[in-house]
Amino acid sequence: MTKVKICGITNLDDAKVAVEYGADYLGFIFAKSPRKVSPYKVKEIIEQLPEDVKKVGVFANQSLEEIAEVISSCSLDYLQLHGDESPEYCQEFNIPVIKVFRVKDESYLEQLKEYQVDKYLLDTYHPNKLGGVGKTFNWELAKLAKEYGEIIIAGGLNPANVKQAIDSVNPYGVDVSSGVEAQAGIKDKKRLEEFIRRVKK
Numbered sequence: 001m002t003k004v005k006i007c008g009i010t011n012l013d014d015a016k017v018a019v020e021y022g023a024d025y026l027g028f029i030f031a032k033s034p035r036k037v038s039p040y041k042v043k044e045i046i047e048q049l050p051e052d053v054k055k056v057g058v059f060a061n062q063s064l065e066e067i068a069e070v071i072s073s074c075s076l077d078y079l080q081l082h083g084d085e086s087p088e089y090c091q092e093f094n095i096p097v098i099k100v101f102r103v104k105d106e107s108y109l110e111q112l113k114e115y116q117v118d119k120y121l122l123d124t125y126h127p128n129k130l131g132g133v134g135k136t137f138n139w140e141l142a143k144l145a146k147e148y149g150e151i152i153i154a155g156g157l158n159p160a161n162v163k164q165a166i167d168s169v170n171p172y173g174v175d176v177s178s179g180v181e182a183q184a185g186i187k188d189k190k191r192l193e194e195f196i197r198r199v200k201k
């Protein structure tokens, strides 16, 4: 069954609803973003969630010290590195790393091959933004990465297109943030339910 990651969680209500509908992973953004949330708030949220839901911290080009501090204060299960972190940098942590590749064309694969990480998350390339672009990329390009490990598709997914993405790529998982929002950082419960239902059915 395809795994679902709901990203850009900023409050307990959205987190609980996502878990109730069947989310497997929840993402908390510590990078520069309108969805950025403090470690203090994330700790409060995580303490009230079931253990089997994986909690992912999203960072982009941040220091080892800052990330290590947040891992231990919030008890994160995974790191999602969304910036220009090197293959060596990704080995520095004591929890599994999901490395993000922003896909423009098939040249992204040359980079991806250099990384020994737990999972590869493929997001849409944008010249000025690191994430939360809200646009899809050519999913044919995602199929090429499957021989290197587990891949998660992100970028512009929503309840209307997620099934098509799964049928086309058959990825390990799918990731959504803006496609299930009412406004930046606040989820629309109906869209959230519909998204997860379409993945899980």
Ligand SMILES: O=C(O)c1ccccc1N[C@@H]1O[C@H](COP(=O)(O)O)[C@@H](O)[C@H]1O
Binding pocket: 007, 008, 027, 029, 031, 032, 033, 034, 035, 058, 060, 082, 123, 130, 131, 132, 133, 134, 135, 154, 155, 156, 157, 175, 176, 177, 178, 179
């Ligand atoms: O959402 C952001 O603002 C953001 C900022 C910095 C790094 C990552 C960010 N978001 C992540 O981007 C993907 C795709 O998002 P979307 O579904 O297209 O909105 C997802 O992992 C977001 O959490």
